[in-house]
Amino acid sequence: NLLTGLARNTPRQEQIWSRLFGTTSATSEQGGCMGVVHGVRGRDVAAIVMPSWGAVVAADGVVPWLVVDPAGVPVEPVRRFLTDFVARGYRPGSVRSYAYGLLRWWRWLQAVGIEWDQATSEEARDLVLWLKQAAKPRRSPRTLSTATAGTINPITRKQYLNDQYKPRTVRHSNAVVRSFYEFYLEIGEGPLVNPVPREHGRNHRPNEHHNPLEPFRPEGRVRYNPKVPKQKPRAMPDEQWKELFAALRSNRDRAIVAASVSNGARATELLGVRSADLDWGEQLVRVFRKGTQAEQWLPASPEAFVWLRLYLAELGDPLSPDQPLWQTLRRRDRGDGLRRQPLNYEALRAVFRRVNTLLGTNWSMHDLRHTAAIRMSRDEKLSLRDVQAILGHAHLSTTADVYMLEDDAEVVRRVHLHLANQHAQPQIPPVTAGYNDRDLAVLFGGGLR
Incomplete structure (x- = not known):
C-alpha cells in the first residue's frame, strides 16, 4: 500500500521520499536531467543548461550589491545574508563577489528544480561536477583571442585564459554557498545540514595540534573542493x-x-x-x-x-x-x-x-x-x-x-653551464700511467681499473 501510494504522490513528495530512502521512480520531474545510477538517483550533469535567471545590480542602501530575480525584485534570503555580511565589515568588492556566487547558486537551483531551503550535498556536488565540464558564458564570442585561448605564450610562458572554470573559482563558489547556509543555520532557518560539508579524519579533534602562537583556523577540507595546482611566481625578466x-x-x-x-x-x-x-x-x-x-x-x-x-x-x-x-x-x-x-x-x-x-x-x-x-x-x-x-x-x-623558490629558467641556465663546463674540462691522465700494474696491485691490494 505504501508503494502504491508513492506512485500517486506529487513530484515534491517523491523527491523527499528518494532523499530519505535513496530510491526513485522511473519518471522524475527534474527537467529531463534525472536518472538512476546504480539504484540511487543521479543527474545527467552534462545535459543541464544553466538558465540566465536574475542578475546582480548595484544598490543605494546599506548593501551595495543585490541579487534580483527576472522581475527586478531582490531575492530576500540573499539580501538578508548580504546585510549581515556587510555588518561584519566586508568591503563592497567582497559583497559583489559573494553576490555573483549566490546568483550562480540560485540559477543552479532553478535548473535542478530545488528550493534553496531544501538543498542537500547532492546539489552542491552536482554543481561542482557541472562547473568542471561547463564553459563560462560570454557576452560576445571570441574573435582574435580564439587562436590563443588556453595556449602558452612563447615569450612569457604564461597560459592564456580559456572559457573553463578554474579550480579557484569552484572553491570560491563552495565557500560562498557554505557561508550562506552557515548564516541560516545559526539563526535556525534553512536546511538542517549545510549542503557544503567539511570532511574530518577519524579520531581527530579540531586544532588538537594547534600552535599557541598562531590563530585558530577551521580544520577539515570542504568535501567537494578541487585541488589547486601550485603555481610559481611569474617574475618578469x-x-x-x-x-x-x-x-x-x-x-x-x-x-x-x-x-x-x-x-x-x-x-x-x-x-x-x-x-x-x-x-x-x-x-x-x-x-x-x-x-x-x-x-x-x-x-x-x-x-x-x-x-x-x-x-x-x-x-x-x-x-x-x-x-x-x-x-x-x-x-x-x-x-x-x-x-x-x-x-x-x-x-x-x-x-x-x-x-x-x-x-x-x-x-x-x-x-x-x-x-x-x-x-x-x-x-x-x-x-x-x-x-x-x-x-x-x-x-x-x-x-x-x-x-623563496628557484626560478626554472635560472636552474636550466646553471645546468646548461654545468654541462658545458664538463666538456671544456681538460682530460686528466690516469694515475696509473708510468707504473707497473703488479707493483700497484701489491700496494693497493688489487688491480686498478
Missing part, C-alpha cells in the same frame, strides 16, 4: 621589463607601473592612492591594504617619483588632497561637464591589453607584484621579514612558500 616599459604611451602609465614594480603594491591598492598619500621628501606612498584596510607607507623608487612628477605636470589642474591620484587622460562628460574621471581597474587592464598586443605577450598588473617580490627576495641586504612587511602578507610562511 629584466629585458622583457624594459620592453614593456618602453611600450607604454603616457607618463601616467609609466608612473603607476614603476611604482608597482618597486614596492609590489596590488593594483587595487595603487588605484586607491589619493593626492595626500604621497610623501615627496621620503619618497613614500600610502596604501590601504586589501582585506584588512590597514594603512601602510611603502617606499617607491626615485624613477617612479620622476614619472609621477611628469604625469602631474601634464594634468594641469592641481589635484585636491582627497582626490584620487590616478586620473583618465581624456575628459569625459558624465552629466556635469567635461571632467577627468578616476582611473579604474578596467581602464588599467586596457593599458596592458594595448602593450600585450604590441609585444605579443600576456603580462598583467599582478606580474609586476611578483617581479618586485622576486627582486627583493634575492637581495642579500633584505631579510625575508622585510619582504613580508612590504608585500603585506599576514604570515611569513606565505612569503617563503611563494617567493
Whole structure:
C-alpha cells in the first residue's frame, strides 16, 4: 500500500521520499536531467543548461550589491545574508563577489528544480561536477583571442585564459554557498545540514595540534573542493621589463607601473592612492591594504617619483588632497561637464591589453607584484621579514612558500653551464700511467681499473 501510494504522490513528495530512502521512480520531474545510477538517483550533469535567471545590480542602501530575480525584485534570503555580511565589515568588492556566487547558486537551483531551503550535498556536488565540464558564458564570442585561448605564450610562458572554470573559482563558489547556509543555520532557518560539508579524519579533534602562537583556523577540507595546482611566481625578466616599459604611451602609465614594480603594491591598492598619500621628501606612498584596510607607507623608487612628477605636470589642474591620484587622460562628460574621471581597474587592464598586443605577450598588473617580490627576495641586504612587511602578507610562511623558490629558467641556465663546463674540462691522465700494474696491485691490494 505504501508503494502504491508513492506512485500517486506529487513530484515534491517523491523527491523527499528518494532523499530519505535513496530510491526513485522511473519518471522524475527534474527537467529531463534525472536518472538512476546504480539504484540511487543521479543527474545527467552534462545535459543541464544553466538558465540566465536574475542578475546582480548595484544598490543605494546599506548593501551595495543585490541579487534580483527576472522581475527586478531582490531575492530576500540573499539580501538578508548580504546585510549581515556587510555588518561584519566586508568591503563592497567582497559583497559583489559573494553576490555573483549566490546568483550562480540560485540559477543552479532553478535548473535542478530545488528550493534553496531544501538543498542537500547532492546539489552542491552536482554543481561542482557541472562547473568542471561547463564553459563560462560570454557576452560576445571570441574573435582574435580564439587562436590563443588556453595556449602558452612563447615569450612569457604564461597560459592564456580559456572559457573553463578554474579550480579557484569552484572553491570560491563552495565557500560562498557554505557561508550562506552557515548564516541560516545559526539563526535556525534553512536546511538542517549545510549542503557544503567539511570532511574530518577519524579520531581527530579540531586544532588538537594547534600552535599557541598562531590563530585558530577551521580544520577539515570542504568535501567537494578541487585541488589547486601550485603555481610559481611569474617574475618578469629584466629585458622583457624594459620592453614593456618602453611600450607604454603616457607618463601616467609609466608612473603607476614603476611604482608597482618597486614596492609590489596590488593594483587595487595603487588605484586607491589619493593626492595626500604621497610623501615627496621620503619618497613614500600610502596604501590601504586589501582585506584588512590597514594603512601602510611603502617606499617607491626615485624613477617612479620622476614619472609621477611628469604625469602631474601634464594634468594641469592641481589635484585636491582627497582626490584620487590616478586620473583618465581624456575628459569625459558624465552629466556635469567635461571632467577627468578616476582611473579604474578596467581602464588599467586596457593599458596592458594595448602593450600585450604590441609585444605579443600576456603580462598583467599582478606580474609586476611578483617581479618586485622576486627582486627583493634575492637581495642579500633584505631579510625575508622585510619582504613580508612590504608585500603585506599576514604570515611569513606565505612569503617563503611563494617567493623563496628557484626560478626554472635560472636552474636550466646553471645546468646548461654545468654541462658545458664538463666538456671544456681538460682530460686528466690516469694515475696509473708510468707504473707497473703488479707493483700497484701489491700496494693497493688489487688491480686498478
